[in-house]
Amino acid sequence: ETGVTQSPTHLIKTRGQQVTLRCSSQSGHNTVSWYQQALGQGPQFIFQYYREEENGRGNFPPRFSGLQFPNYSSELNVNALELDDSALYLCASSLGGQSSYEQYFGPGTRLTVT
C-alpha cells in the first residue's frame, strides 16, 4: 500500500506566473484535501475533492483551483502567483468525504514565489 505522494518537492516561480501541484492519494482513498501552510503557521484549508467533485472550499480566491481525476489523484492550480503564495502546500487523502475520517498527509510541495 503506497502512501500519499506529492510532486514536485520544491518549486520556484515568479510573481504573476501559474503553477500546478500534483497529489496521488493513498490506495483506496476517494477524497483529497489541499492545505496551504505558511512559515510558522498551521495548515489552512483550501478545498476538498470527493469523487471528482469539489466538496468544500476554504477562504481562498478563485485563482486557486483544483481537479480530481478518475483514479482520485488531484491537482492544485494557482494562477497569477503572488509573493504571499509562498508556502508549503499539503495534500491529504481520506476514505469518504466525511469530516470524521482520518486524513493521511503527503510530504508537501514547497513553493517559493519571487
Add this chain to the structure above:
Amino acid sequence: AQSVTQLDSQVPVFEEAPVELRCNYSSSVSVYLFWYVQYPNQGLQLLLKYLSGSTLVKGINGFEAEFNKSQTSFHLRKPSVHISDTAEYFCAVSFNDMRFGAGTRLTVKP
C-alpha cells in the same frame, strides 16, 4: 464557525519529564478533534483523534488527550518525553472542513 487556539507557541522540556500541550476550541456544534505531529520537512502524522465516546483518547508514541466539553479543551499529554518527540504539534477541529491551530513547538532537551 469552528476555531482552534493552541495556548503555547513553544514548550521546552527536559527528557523524561511530563508534558502537556494545550488546545482550546470553539464551536456551536459537535465536532471531531485531532492532534497531528509534524517533523522537519515532513507532512503531518495523526497522533490521535476524538470522535465520540470515552473522553480519554490514547494515541501513538505514548501520547494521550482528554476531551473536556465544558471547558472546550483537548489537551495533549505524555508522561515521559524523549528527544525524538521534538517536533511541531497541531491541534485540529473538523466539522465541514478541518481547521488547524497555529502549532506548538515542543523541544525536548537532554
